[in-house]
Amino acid sequence: xxxxxxxxxxxxxxxxxxxxxxxxxxxxxxxxxxxxxxxxxxxxxxxxxxxxxxxxxxxxxxxxxxxxxxxxxxxxxxxxxxxxxxxxxxxxxxxxxxxxxxxxxxxxxxxxxxxxxxx
Numbered sequence: 001x002x003x004x005x006x007x008x009x010x011x012x013x014x015x016x017x018x019x020x021x022x023x024x025x026x027x028x029x030x031x032x033x034x035x036x037x038x039x040x041x042x043x044x045x046x047x048x049x050x051x052x053x054x055x056x057x058x059x060x061x062x063x064x065x066x067x068x069x070x071x072x073x074x075x076x077x078x079x080x081x082x083x084x085x086x087x088x089x090x091x092x093x094x095x096x097x098x099x100x101x102x103x104x105x106x107x108x109x110x111x112x113x114x115x116x117x118x119x
Contacts, residue, residue: 017072020064025077028061032098039105041113046106058098062091 035054042050066087068075074082 020068020072023064024061028057032057036101036105040109065090
């Protein structure tokens with residue numbers, strides 16, 4: 001029994017686990033939000049650099065969440081035990097929100113920012 005507890009303690013104390021959790025809980029989401037702001041206020045078409053940054057950030061959020069569940073200490077944001085079902089829900093929700101927010105940022109840019117600049 002002691003060996004099992006030592007293994008759990010080793011997984012919880014890893015720097016990779018901390019960094020993965022820090023990325024998918026806070027920093028990655030902040031990075032994605034700033035990318036959306038740049039998309040909203042920069043004149044241009046689809047797939048300028050902020051678009052690439054946004055989608056790469058979304059991909060790293062999904063990857064870091066997977067690494068956190070699969071290889072680190074398998075915790076949810078509230079401290080409970082996470083499973084691959086949690087990762088599937090997280091990925092589905094994140095991708096759905098990302099597509100909607102990305103589309104809204106581009107639509108708002110096209111409808112409002114271009115008109116403000118022109119007029």
